[in-house]
Amino acid sequence: MKAAILLFPGINRERDMVLAVRQSFGVEPQIVWHKETELPAGTDLVILPGGFSFGDYLRCGAMAAQSPIMRAVKAHAERGGYVLGVCNGFQILTETGLLPGALLRNAGLRFLSMDTMLRVERNDTVFTNKWEKGAVFRAPMAHGDGNYTADEATLDRLEGENLVAFRYADINRNGSARSIAGIFAPNLRVLGLMPHPENLVDPLMGGTDGKPLFDALAAA
Amino acid sequence: MTHVNAELAKSFGLNAEEWGKVLEIMGRTPSLTELGIFSVMWSEHCSYKSSRVWLKELPTKAPWVIHGPGENAGVIDIGEGLAAIFKMESHNHPSFIEPYQGAATGVGGILRDVFTMGARPVANLNALRFGDPKLPVTKRVVDGVVRGIGGYGNCVGVPTVGGEVNFHPAYNGNPLVNAMTVGIAKQDKIFLSAAAGVGNPVVYVGSKTGRDGIHGATMASTEFDAASEDKRPTVQVGDPFTEKLLIEACLELMQTDAIVAIQDMGAAGLTSSSVEMAGKGGVGIELTLDDVPQRETGMTAYEMMLSESQERMLLVLKPERSEMARAIIEKWDLDYAVIGHITDTGRIVVKHKGMVEADIPLAPLSDAAPLYRRPIAETPKPAPLGAVDLSAPLDEALLKLIASPDLCSRRWIFDQYDSTVGGQTVKRPAQADAAIVKLEDTKRALAVTADCTPRYCVADAEQGGAQAVAEAWRNITATGALPLAVTDNMNFGNPEKPEIMGQFASAIKGMAAACKALDFPVVSGNVSLYNETEGRPILPTPAIGAVGVLEDAAQAAGYGLTSGLELVLVGATKGELGRSLYLREILGREDGAPPVVDLAAERKNGDFVRAQILAGKVAASHDVSDGGVLVAVAEMALAGEAGAELTAQGDAAFWFGEDQARYVLAVTNTAALLEAAREAGIPAERIGHTVATEKLTLPNGIAISLTQLREAHEGFFPQWFA
Numbered sequence: 001m002k003a004a005i006l007l008f009p010g011i012n013r014e015r016d017m018v019l020a021v022r023q024s025f026g027v028e029p030q031i032v033w034h035k036e037t038e039l040p041a042g043t044d045l046v047i048l049p050g051g052f053s054f055g056d057y058l059r060c061g062a063m064a065a066q067s068p069i070m071r072a073v074k075a076h077a078e079r080g081g082y083v084l085g086v087c088n089g090f091q092i093l094t095e096t097g098l099l100p101g102a103l104l105r106n107a108g109l110r111f112l113s114m115d116t117m118l119r120v121e122r123n124d125t126v127f128t129n130k131w132e133k134g135a136v137f138r139a140p141m142a143h144g145d146g147n148y149t150a151d152e153a154t155l156d157r158l159e160g161e162n163l164v165a166f167r168y169a170d171i172n173r174n175g176s177a178r179s180i181a182g183i184f185a186p187n188l189r190v191l192g193l194m195p196h197p198e199n200l201v202d203p204l205m206g207g208t209d210g211k212p213l214f215d216a217l218a219a220a
Numbered sequence: 221m222t223h224v225n226a227e228l229a230k231s232f233g234l235n236a237e238e239w240g241k242v243l244e245i246m247g248r249t250p251s252l253t254e255l256g257i258f259s260v261m262w263s264e265h266c267s268y269k270s271s272r273v274w275l276k277e278l279p280t281k282a283p284w285v286i287h288g289p290g291e292n293a294g295v296i297d298i299g300e301g302l303a304a305i306f307k308m309e310s311h312n313h314p315s316f317i318e319p320y321q322g323a324a325t326g327v328g329g330i331l332r333d334v335f336t337m338g339a340r341p342v343a344n345l346n347a348l349r350f351g352d353p354k355l356p357v358t359k360r361v362v363d364g365v366v367r368g369i370g371g372y373g374n375c376v377g378v379p380t381v382g383g384e385v386n387f388h389p390a391y392n393g394n395p396l397v398n399a400m401t402v403g404i405a406k407q408d409k410i411f412l413s414a415a416a417g418v419g420n421p422v423v424y425v426g427s428k429t430g431r432d433g434i435h436g437a438t439m440a441s442t443e444f445d446a447a448s449e450d451k452r453p454t455v456q457v458g459d460p461f462t463e464k465l466l467i468e469a470c471l472e473l474m475q476t477d478a479i480v481a482i483q484d485m486g487a488a489g490l491t492s493s494s495v496e497m498a499g500k501g502g503v504g505i506e507l508t509l510d511d512v513p514q515r516e517t518g519m520t521a522y523e524m525m526l527s528e529s530q531e532r533m534l535l536v537l538k539p540e541r542s543e544m545a546r547a548i549i550e551k552w553d554l555d556y557a558v559i560g561h562i563t564d565t566g567r568i569v570v571k572h573k574g575m576v577e578a579d580i581p582l583a584p585l586s587d588a589a590p591l592y593r594r595p596i597a598e599t600p601k602p603a604p605l606g607a608v609d610l611s612a613p614l615d616e617a618l619l620k621l622i623a624s625p626d627l628c629s630r631r632w633i634f635d636q637y638d639s640t641v642g643g644q645t646v647k648r649p650a651q652a653d654a655a656i657v658k659l660e661d662t663k664r665a666l667a668v669t670a671d672c673t674p675r676y677c678v679a680d681a682e683q684g685g686a687q688a689v690a691e692a693w694r695n696i697t698a699t700g701a702l703p704l705a706v707t708d709n710m711n712f713g714n715p716e717k718p719e720i721m722g723q724f725a726s727a728i729k730g731m732a733a734a735c736k737a738l739d740f741p742v743v744s745g746n747v748s749l750y751n752e753t754e755g756r757p758i759l760p761t762p763a764i765g766a767v768g769v770l771e772d773a774a775q776a777a778g779y780g781l782t783s784g785l786e787l788v789l790v791g792a793t794k795g796e797l798g799r800s801l802y803l804r805e806i807l808g809r810e811d812g813a814p815p816v817v818d819l820a821a822e823r824k825n826g827d828f829v830r831a832q833i834l835a836g837k838v839a840a841s842h843d844v845s846d847g848g849v850l851v852a853v854a855e856m857a858l859a860g861e862a863g864a865e866l867t868a869q870g871d872a873a874f875w876f877g878e879d880q881a882r883y884v885l886a887v888t889n890t891a892a893l894l895e896a897a898r899e900a901g902i903p904a905e906r907i908g909h910t911v912a913t914e915k916l917t918l919p920n921g922i923a924i925s926l927t928q929l930r931e932a933h934e935g936f937f938p939q940w941f942a
Contacts, residue, residue, distance in 0.1 A: 009468075009553060010461050012377020015660070016643035050641075052375040055461025111370050111636045142374065142638040199640045204658065204773055206648075 001082075001220055003029040003045040006073070008064040011051035011088065013196065020198035021047070024214035034067040045082040045217060046073050048089025050142070050196060060103060060145045061091030070096055082126065082217070083190040087143055090182070090192030099183055099192045100158070101150030103143075107175025111144040116195055118181050119169035122162055125188045126220040130212035136169045137209040139195035146194040148176035148183075158183055166193055222252050232259035238590055245584045253522045253570060253577040260488035260526060261495060262589050264749050269590040270715035271747040274728045278742040279735045284704055285743055286407065292333045292483060293403075294743025295410060296705045298769045300662055303407045305339035308347070308400035308670065308709040308765040310748035314455045315397040319364025324372040324458040326399040328530055331376060332484035335467050336533065338411040338474050339403025342642060343657045344373050346383040346399050347670040347709065347763040351392030353625050358387070359940065361395050368458075369399070370636040375460035376467065379645055380637035381655035384670050387625045390678075393753030398709040398746075400765040402668055404659060411474060413483040413493075415501035415536045415562050420480055422494070422505060422560040423542065425549050426466050426532035430515035432456045433489070433528025462531040462554070469552035470533065476548075478541035485532040491525045493534040494560075495568055499582045504565035509572040513555040521570055521577035536562060596725050597718035602679045605798040605812025610872040614850065615922045617806050617872060621847050622854055623932040624805045629858075632937030650859060652778040653695040653843050654768065665773035667701030669766050673846070674759035675799050676814035681723040681760050685730030686817040688764045690880060693738045694843040696768035697826040698883055700777045700833035703768040706735065708745040713757025715749045723760040730817075731762060737819035738826075740766070777833045779842035780860030783912040786890040787864060789849060791825045791882030792903045795873025801847050802876035814878075821881040828900050829883050837893060840886035849907065850875040850918075852884045857916050858930055865917040866908035875919075886910060 003021050005014050014031065021029040029047070030040050039046065053064035064070070070092075077083050077098050085093040093099045106112055115138050120131040131137065150158070155177055158164055165182035172179040174194070182193025197210025222228065229239040232255060242250055242258050250258065260266055268275065280288035286303055287295035293307035311326025331341050346369055351358045373380045378401070415422075433456035473479060481501065483493045490512070498505035509524050519527075537545050542558070549556040563569070568585075570578035621627055634649040646665055647656035654667040671692040677684025689706065696703040708731065713720040735742055751758040770776055797803050798812025832838050840860065844852045850866075857864050868874075887893050890906050897904035911917070914926040 010375070010464055012375075012464065012641055013643075016641065019643050019660075051377055052461060052464070055375065055459070055464075057461065110367075111374055111638070113374075113638045113640070114635050140640045142640060144374070196640070199643055202643075204646050205640075205643065206646075 001025060001044045001217055002042050003047055004032045004039055004043045005029050005047045005049060006032050006034060006069060008034040008053035008067060010053045010055050011049055013050035016198045017047055017049040020201045020214050023201055024211065024218040032069060034064065034069050037068045037072060039072050039076055043076065045084065046076055048085040048092050050087030050089060053088055053092065061088060061095040064092045065095035074098065077190055080187060080189055085192040086196060086198065087194055090194055091145065093190065093192045098190050099185055100154050101148055103145050104147040104149050105145050106147050112173050113142040115139065116141045116168055116173065117170040118166040118195060121164045121167060125184065127191045127213060127216055128165065130216040138200060138207060139197050139210055140199045141195040143194055146174040146176065148180045150177060161186060165191055224249055224252055224255050229255060233263055234259050238262055241588055245581065245588060251577060253525055254580055256522050256526045257491050257578055257580060260491055261585055265487055266492055267589045268747055270592050270594050270749060271710065271724065272591055273593050274725050277728050277732045279732060280741050280743065282739060282741045285741055288743045289745060291412060292336050294705060294707055295337065296743060297407065298666065299664060301407050302659060303405050303410060304402055304666060304767050305334050305337050305405055306400065306402040306707055306765065306767055307333050307744035308398050308707045308763065309333065309746040310709055310711060311397045311399065312394065312711065312748050312751055315365055316361065316395055318455040319361045320368040321455050321457050323365040323368030323397050325456045325530055326397050327369055327372040328458045328460065328463050329486050330399045330401045331378065331463060332486065334401040334403040335470055336411065336482050336484045337405065338409050339405040340471060341378045341401050341403040342644065343402040343655065343668050344378050344380040344400065345668055345670045345765060347672060348383065348385045349391045349396040349674065349761060350387050351395065352389040353387050353940065355392060365397055366633050366636055372458055372460045374638040376464045377641050379639045379641050381639050381645055381657060382649060382668055382670060385630055385633065386674060388674065388759055390759045394751045394758050396711050396758065396761055398763045400670055400707065402666060402767060409474060411479055411482050413481050413497050413500055415481045415497040415503050415505065417480055418503065418562055418564045420536050420562045421539055421542050421558045422507065422562065423535040423537050424512060424532065424557045424559045425535060426554055427459060427462050427529055428513040428515035428555060429524055429527050429529045431519065431523055431527060434523060434526045456528050456530050458530050465552040465554055466531055466533060469549050469554055473545055473548045476541065476544065478537050478545045480536040480538060482533060482535045485534055487528065489526065489528045495582060495585060497534065497536065498568060499586050504563035504567045504582065505560060506563050506569040507560035509570060511557050511559045513557050521572040525570060594715055594721045595718045596722040598722045598726065599681060599719060602811065602813045608797050609807060612806050612872065614872065614875060614918045614920055615924055617802065617876065618850050618854060619932045621801060621805055621851055623935055625936055627801060627847050627851060628936040629934045631934060632941065646773050646776055647778055651780065652776065653698040654701065656699060656773065656776045658773045663772050665770045665776060667696045667699045667768040667770060669695040670763060671695060672761055672763040674761045675810065677727060677760040677762065679799050679814050681726035682730035683814050683817055685727035685762050686734040686819065687814065687880060688762050689731050689734035689738065689740060690817050690822045691845055692764040692766035693740055693822065694826055696766055697830050698777065698841045698843045700775050700830055701768035701770040703738065703740055703766060705741050705743045705767055707765040708742055709763040710745065710747045711751055711758060711761040711763065712749055713752045720757055727760055727762045734817065734819055737823055775834055777838055777841040779840050779856045781840055781856045781862040781864060781886055781910045782860055783862040783910050785839050785886040785888060785910045786906055787853065787908045788885045788887055788890060788893055788904055789882060789907045790829055790885060790897065790902060790904045793874055793877060793879050793882065795877035796879045797873050797877055800876060800878045802872065815880050817880050825881045825902055828897065828902050829885065832893065837889065838885050838887055842884050844882035844884060845878065848876040848878055849884065854916060854929055856884065857926055858933055862910040863913050863915040863926055864908055864910050866919045868905060868907035869919055
C-alpha cells in the first residue's frame with residue numbers, strides 16, 4: 001500500500017499522520033503539496049489529514065476542496081482508489097462531494113479536545129477489518145466543527161446502506177446526527193471521520209487504540 | 221501637521237527628562253516619526269527602564285545554557301545536538317480590553333519569538349490570573365481569553381499542554397495572560413537577530429501592515445483607568461492561519477543558508493525589529509516604507525513604523541539568495557518585500573515618498589535609553605499567624621477546597637485546547653505535574669510547567685519569588701525529569717510607587733536565591749508593569765515557566781493512582797497554614813506568613829525523588845502544593861483508577877498545610893523507599909495505601925466516593941458557564 005498525504009496550507013496534523021503510517025506501513029508516505037495536479041505514480045491511498053486548511057475562514061474544507069490536487073483525488077476515488085480523511089480531511093471530503101453531508105459547528109459552540117469512544121459499525125472494510133464489529137475504541141478528538149449533519153433521506157440512506165463507519169459510543173459531544181463520527185462512500189473505499197486514530201498509535205502517548213486502522217490499511 | 225513638542229512627547233509617554241535627552245541626541249526637534257520611535261523604544265515595555273537594574277541579579281548561566289536573556293528567547297542544550305528554545309510573555313493589558321484578541325495575539329507573539337530563532341514550536345503553556353469569579357466581567361474575560369488561546373493555538377497546530385489559573389479580586393480590572401512557547405531546534409541551526417553585511421537586503425515577510433496596534437507598547441506601559449475601554453483600537457487582531465504559514469515558510473527558509481538575521485515584529489513592530497537588529501549588529505539600516513506591504517491606503521511613515529499588525533517578520537538576507545527566499549515565501553502565499561538595506565552609518569534612516577521621515581543614531585537610542593533605580597519600600601513582614609480553628613471535619617473541608625475556583629479541575633479550560641496535535645504528548649494536562657512532550661525521532665522528552673503563587677508573593681515577595689521557582693522545579697522533578705532552566709514573566713503594579721518596586725526587588729531576590737540553589741538559570745523573560753486599575757495594583761505575580769528533560773520518555777511519572785500501592789509522603793511537615801487555601805476557603809482569612817522555602821531541603825528532597833523515579837521505584841508521583849497533602853492525594857485518586865485509604869494521623873494543619881519541598885509518592889516497596897530516605901537524611905512517612913474500590917477513606921474513617929469527589933472537583937467551571 002503506497003500512501004500519499006496531502007498538504008494544504010493550514011493543515012497541522014500531517015506529521016502525526018506520517019508517524020502513524022510509517023509505523024504500520026514500514027515505509028515513508030509521500031507528502032503532496034496541494035498545488036500539485038497529479039498524485040505520485042502508484043498511489044494506492046490518499047490521506048487528507050487534520051488542521052485548519054486555509055484557516056477554515058470560508059467554511060471548513062471549502063477552499064481546500066478547490067485546490068488543484070483535489071481533481072486528481074476525485075479521479076483516484078473514481079478509479080476505486082482508497083481515500084482517508086480525518087477531521088479537516090473529512091470536512092474537505094464532504095466539501096468535495098466524495099462523501100455526503102457536512103460538518104457544522106459543535107453543538108456547544110466550543111472547541112472540543114478530549115478522548116472520545118468510537119464504536120466500529122462494520123469490520124468488513126479495508127479500513128476496519130482489524131477490529132471486531134461493535135468494538136469500542138478510544139480516539140482523541142480536537143475540533144470546533146465536528147457536528148455531522150445531512151438531510152434525513154441521506155442519513156436514512158447511510159444507515160440503510162450500512163455506510164456509517166463509526167459512531168460516538170460514550171457521549172455525542174459535538175451533536176452529530178445519529179451520533180455519526182465517520183462514514184464510508186458506497187464503494188467502502190473512501191472513509192472520513194472526525195476523531196484522530198493517528199494520535200493513539202503508541203503506548204507512550206497513552207495507547208494504541210487507533211493502530212488497527214493503519215495496520216488494516218497496511219495489510220490491504 | 222502635528223507639532224512636535226514636550227507636550228506631545230508627554231502624551232506619548234516620555235517625561236520631561238526623557239524629552240530633553242531626545243533633543244540632545246537629535247540636536248534638533250525630532251519629526252513625528254522620530255518621536256514615535258523614541259517613545260516606543262523607551263517605553264517601559266521595550267526598554268525595561270525600571271526593571272533592568274534588578275533583572276541583572278538573576279543567575280543566567282550554566283553549562284547547558286546556549287543563549288540567555290538578550291535574544292528573542294532563551295536557548296538550552298537538551299542533548300543529542302538539540303536545543304530547547306523558550307520564553308514566556310505577557311499580554312495583560314490587551315486581554316482586558318479585548319479578551320479574545322488580546323489572548324490570541326499573546327499566543328501569536330510568543331510563538332514568533334521562538335520560531336524566529338529556528339525552532340519548531342512543540343508546546344504552548346499559559347499562566348492566567350482573573351478577578352473575582354462572582355463578577356460578570358470576570359466570566360466574560362475568562363471566556364474570551366480561553367477562546368482566544370484556543371482559537372490561536374489550535375489553528376497553528378501547536379499543542380497547548382499546560383498552564384495555571386488563579387482568581388483573586390486584585391485582578392478584577394487587570395487580568396494576567398502570560399503565554400509561553402517551547403520550541404525545538406538543532407543546536408547548529410539557531411538564528412539570531414544581529415544584522416550584518418552592508419548592502420544586504422532587509423526583507424519584510426508575512427501579513428500586510430495596517431493601522432492596528434499603534435502605540436500598543438505604550439499602552440502596556442501605563443495604568444488603566446475608566447478610559448481604557450477607549451483604547452480598544454490599539455489592540456491587534458490575530459490571524460493564526462497566516463502565523464501557521466509564517467512558521468512553515470520560515471522553517472523551510474531556515475533549511476537554506478539565505479538568512480543573515482531574523483526577528484519578528486512584536487511590540488513596536490517595524491521600529492523595534494529594525495532598531496534592535498541593526499543595533500545588535502553594530503550597523504545601520506535604511507528603510508523605504510513605500511515598499512512595505514500595506515493593508516490600508518494613505519498610511520503615514522509614523523503609522524507604519526508604529527503599527528503592531530501581527531504575523532510579520534523582518535529578515536536580513538544574503539543578496540544572492542534573495543530570489544530563492546522569495547520563491548519559498550511566496551509558495552506559502554505570504555507577502556515578500558525588500559524594504560531596505562543594511563548600511564554602515566550606525567543610523568536608522570526611514571524614507572517615505574521621497575522624504576526622510578526619520579534619521580536617528582542607533583547607539584544613543586539604545587545606550588541613552590532611560591534606566592531608573594526607582595525608590596523601593598520593603599513590604600513589612602506579615603504578622604505571624606495567630607490561632608487557627610482546625611475544627612472543620614476533614615471530609616467537609618476537602619470537598620469544599622477541591623471545589624473552590626483556585627483548586628477545582630481545569631478540565632473545562634484544557635478541553636478547549638488541542639493538547640495532542642503533533643503526536644508527541646506523553647502526559648497531557650491533569651496527568652502529571654508537568655506536561656511531557658517527546659522529541660520526535662528520539663527517546664527524549666521535555667517536561668514543561670508554569671507556576672506562581674501570588675497570595676504568597678503579596679505577603680512576602682521574597683519567599684513568594686523563591687516559592688514560584690521552587691514549585692516549578694518540583695513540578696518538573698515530580699515527573700522524573702531534570703529541571704534545566706526557567707523563563708520569568710514579572711507582572712507587577714506601578715513601578716513609580718516605592719512599595720511596588722519593593723515587591724519587585726524582593727521577588728527578584730527570592731527568585732535569584734532559588735535559581736542559584738537549584739541550578740536553574742533564567743534564560744529569558746518579560747516584565748509587565750503598571751498592572752493597576754484606578755490605583756489598585758494586582759498581587760505581585762512573578763510567573764515562572766520551566767523546562768526539564770527526560771532521557772527516556774517512558775520513565776515519565778504521572779500522578780494517577782493504581783491499586784496495590786502504598787502512599788509515602790516525602791519531606792518535612794510542620795503544618796504551615798499561613799496564606800494557605802485552607803485558611804482562605806474554609807476560614808475566610810488571608811493572613812500569616814507564607815510557607816518557608818528551604819532551598820536546601822527542596823534540592824535534597826527533589827533530587828531524591830527524581831532518583832527514585834528514574835530507578836523505577838515509583839508508580840505515581842505528585843508534588844504537594846496548593847491545598848496540602850489531602851488535596852494532593854485526592855487529585856491522585858481522581859487522575860487514576862484507584863481509591864485510597866489514608867492512615868496517618870494528623871490535624872487539619874497536617875493534611876492541609878502548604879509546607880514546601882514535599883511529594884506524595886505511590887510505591888510498591890515502601891520499606892525500601894523509607895530506608896533509602898532515611899539513609900539520605902530525608903523525612904518520609906507512610907500515609908496510606910491505594911484500594912481497588914472507588915473511595916477515598918480519610919483517617920477519621922469517613923469515606924468519600926470518587927464520584928462525589930469528582931463531582932465536587934469538576935463542578936465549578938461547567939456550572940459557571942452552563
